[in-house]
Amino acid sequence: MSLLELKGVSMVYNGKVRALDNIDFKIDKGDWVAIMGPSGSGKTTLMNIIGCMDKATSGEITLDGISLMDVTDAELTQIRREKIGMVFQQFHLIPYLTAAENVMVAQYYHSLPDKDEAMKALDRVGLADRAEHLPSQLSGGEQQRVCIARALINYPVLILADEPTGNLDEANQNLVMKIFHELHDEGHTIITVTHSTDVGREAQRRVIIEHGHMRESED
Amino acid sequence: MFWQMVKGALIRQRNRFALIALTVALGVSLASAMLNCLFDVGDKVNQELKAYGANIIVTPKNSTVLKDIYGLDSREYLNEEELGKIRTIFWTNNIVAFAPSLEGSLDSMPIIGTWFNHKMTLPTGDSFETGIEPMKSWWQIDGRYPVDGTNEILVGKNLAAEKNLKLGDRIENLEIVGIVEGGGIEDDSILANLPIVQSLENLPGKIGSIEVSAITTPENDLARKAAENPNLLSQQEREIWYCTAYVSSIAYQIEEVISNSSARPVRQIAESEGKILDKTQLLMLLITILSLLSAALGVSNLVSANIIECSRELGLLKAIGATNLGVILLVLAEIFIAGIFGGIAGYFLGLGLAQIIGQTVFGSGIANNLVVIPIVSALMILVLLLASIPAIRSLLSLEPANVLHG
Numbered sequence: 001m002s003l004l005e006l007k008g009v010s011m012v013y014n015g016k017v018r019a020l021d022n023i024d025f026k027i028d029k030g031d032w033v034a035i036m037g038p039s040g041s042g043k044t045t046l047m048n049i050i051g052c053m054d055k056a057t058s059g060e061i062t063l064d065g066i067s068l069m070d071v072t073d074a075e076l077t078q079i080r081r082e083k084i085g086m087v088f089q090q091f092h093l094i095p096y097l098t099a100a101e102n103v104m105v106a107q108y109y110h111s112l113p114d115k116d117e118a119m120k121a122l123d124r125v126g127l128a129d130r131a132e133h134l135p136s137q138l139s140g141g142e143q144q145r146v147c148i149a150r151a152l153i154n155y156p157v158l159i160l161a162d163e164p165t166g167n168l169d170e171a172n173q174n175l176v177m178k179i180f181h182e183l184h185d186e187g188h189t190i191i192t193v194t195h196s197t198d199v200g201r202e203a204q205r206r207v208i209i210e211h212g213h214m215r216e217s218e219d
Numbered sequence: 220m221f222w223q224m225v226k227g228a229l230i231r232q233r234n235r236f237a238l239i240a241l242t243v244a245l246g247v248s249l250a251s252a253m254l255n256c257l258f259d260v261g262d263k264v265n266q267e268l269k270a271y272g273a274n275i276i277v278t279p280k281n282s283t284v285l286k287d288i289y290g291l292d293s294r295e296y297l298n299e300e301e302l303g304k305i306r307t308i309f310w311t312n313n314i315v316a317f318a319p320s321l322e323g324s325l326d327s328m329p330i331i332g333t334w335f336n337h338k339m340t341l342p343t344g345d346s347f348e349t350g351i352e353p354m355k356s357w358w359q360i361d362g363r364y365p366v367d368g369t370n371e372i373l374v375g376k377n378l379a380a381e382k383n384l385k386l387g388d389r390i391e392n393l394e395i396v397g398i399v400e401g402g403g404i405e406d407d408s409i410l411a412n413l414p415i416v417q418s419l420e421n422l423p424g425k426i427g428s429i430e431v432s433a434i435t436t437p438e439n440d441l442a443r444k445a446a447e448n449p450n451l452l453s454q455q456e457r458e459i460w461y462c463t464a465y466v467s468s469i470a471y472q473i474e475e476v477i478s479n480s481s482a483r484p485v486r487q488i489a490e491s492e493g494k495i496l497d498k499t500q501l502l503m504l505l506i507t508i509l510s511l512l513s514a515a516l517g518v519s520n521l522v523s524a525n526i527i528e529c530s531r532e533l534g535l536l537k538a539i540g541a542t543n544l545g546v547i548l549l550v551l552a553e554i555f556i557a558g559i560f561g562g563i564a565g566y567f568l569g570l571g572l573a574q575i576i577g578q579t580v581f582g583s584g585i586a587n588n589l590v591v592i593p594i595v596s597a598l599m600i601l602v603l604l605l606a607s608i609p610a611i612r613s614l615l616s617l618e619p620a621n622v623l624h625g
């Protein structure tokens with residue numbers, strides 16, 4: 001059985017804007033899929049639905065055996081907390097907490113903050129020596145790696161990254177992609193959204209969204 | 220972790236939280252000052268009231284009328300020997316003190332004969348000590364009270380200043396042992412033992428008036444009806460009235476025992492003061508409520524602005540798994556910490572404010588009533604919760620997907 005399966009999923013904003021139209025999509029455990037497509041095609045909308053931040057207007061979604069369409073908002077929050085690790089295009093760290101504390105916030109809302117675990121996660125992305133720094137003292141690439149550490153900390157079954165390298169230079173982009181490769185090799189299931197064909201090519205499989213419709217990439 | 224986040228938010232947005240604390244401090248200071256005054260003002264006004272003198276003044280029956288109609292002094296007097304009868308009335312135990320008074324002049328200065336602290340034997344055979352000293356508790360004496368039966372006198376403060384009289388000076392054969400300040404006619408007179416003035420004026424055994432201080436029951440409709448004319452009461456009403464310690468019934472009973480006398484409660488003043496007291500207290504209560512309400516409005520605006528400013532962070536917390544409750548608690552903790560700091564500062568500010576009000580309005584300090592602390596705390600918590608409602612509502616509708624849209 002697939003880890004995630006979407007059947008006929010549509011998303012209509014304000015009863016007018018059809019951001020997703022009848023999407024069928026599947027991802028198996030351990031897969032790395034890149035979602036590509038032009039701006040405004042519905043990529044973030046899809047990520048929000050998969051990431052349990054938003055509910056689709058219609059269709060069926062199963063994540064790890066749970067149907068996301070018949071749960072309450074509170075349950076959705078809980079599923080998000082338990083199963084999803086999220087990385088955003090803007091790095092989105094709490095500005096007054098250190099790198100380690102930013103990772104621990106995710107632990108706090110999940111279960112219990114554990115400094116050792118947080119340090120291990122930071123070490124995992126090569127930032128053990130920057131643990132006590134505030135986000136403002138870190139470069140964009142370093143901030144994004146803190147976000148990845150935070151996404152990993154609660155052992156999610158699915159890692160979602162919406163334009164994780166969108167705001168990074170090439171060196172940092174490569175560093176982040178290297179981490180994703182390592183995560184993939186370790187058996188993590190990953191969905192990345194990107195504009196860039198270069199970044200998309202790193203993934204094992206590519207799908208393309210255009211005007212809310214999805215198709216597999218030819219290559 | 221929770222407190223770390225609270226601390227971080229407080230430090231980062233210290234300006235806004237300082238404003239919240241300040242707003243709460245202003246509201247709480249006004250509220251606690253007003254409540255302290257509110258609780259103390261009753262006592263204060265009663266003290267002021269006492270300064271108006273005795274509850275009951277007894278004069279010869281016709282003197283006032285004649286004086287009013289013919290503009291001349293009728294020269295009627297009461298008999299000193301009847302004074303003890305005041306302690307034989309039904310409400311005798313409610314008579315705290317009384318003192319006779321006889322006016323005269325000495326070297327063209329006004330002199331009042333009275334009792335300072337006079338031991339007397341009552342018609343019942345008991346002995347009773349009374350006079351001005353136990354009655355005029357607010358008088359300030361530089362020196363001491365004269366001893367009964369001596370030539371010692373008090374001189375009023377204004378008179379002493381005018382005639383350049385000091386302690387130890389003599390007027391004729393009378394020795395000044397005290398300078399008195401009481402705020403009444405005593406400030407412009409000499410006060411001597413009664414027999415001295417009686418012999419000066421050649422009026423042995425006569426007195427001009429009696430001041431009586433009595434413990435009384437607050438007035439009610441029955442008392443007011445009786446005050447107009449006791450004869451209009453029904454038999455039953457009359458019995459109730461007579462056997463209740465209204466100032467009017469005590470005055471009536473005094474008239475019954477002192478021949479040819481008219482006893483008038485000094486009540487007009489007390490009543491209007493009572494009304495003013497009610498109004499003042501109402502005003503203070505109103506200020507308390509309004510100051511807290513405006514604090515609530517101010518805090519509510521500040522908090523809402525804060526939420527808008529932090530919506531990204533709060534949305535992020537929701538995105539990484541924080542529940543609505545978790546985010547609300549975080550924001551409430553921040554508000555309450557700022558609020559509590561402000562509240563404590565405001566309370567002490569309010570104590571100072573109460574003293575200033577006390578000094579300017581009543582000329583004395585205001586007691587710090589500890590009851591104010593729990594009341595103000597409860598009101599403050601209410602204000603903070605009220606102020607947080609809009610913030611909580613916007614937190615509930617905060618969608619992480621919208622704030623984090625990338």
Ligand SMILES: Nc1ncnc2c1ncn2[C@@H]1O[C@H](COP(=O)(O)OP(=O)(O)OP(=O)(O)O)[C@@H](O)[C@H]1O
Binds near residue numbers: 017038041042043621
């Ligand atoms: N909250 C919303 N309310 C209304 N319309 C929305 C909302 N979010 C997205 N849309 C619309 O849905 C469509 C898809 O938007 P989406 O953000 O998913 O695009 P995207 O593929 O992520 O674009 P980009 O590459 O620029 O990030 C757009 O037309 C957008 O205007």
Ligand SMILES: [Mg+2]
Binds near residue numbers: 045
């Ligand atoms: Mg997008």
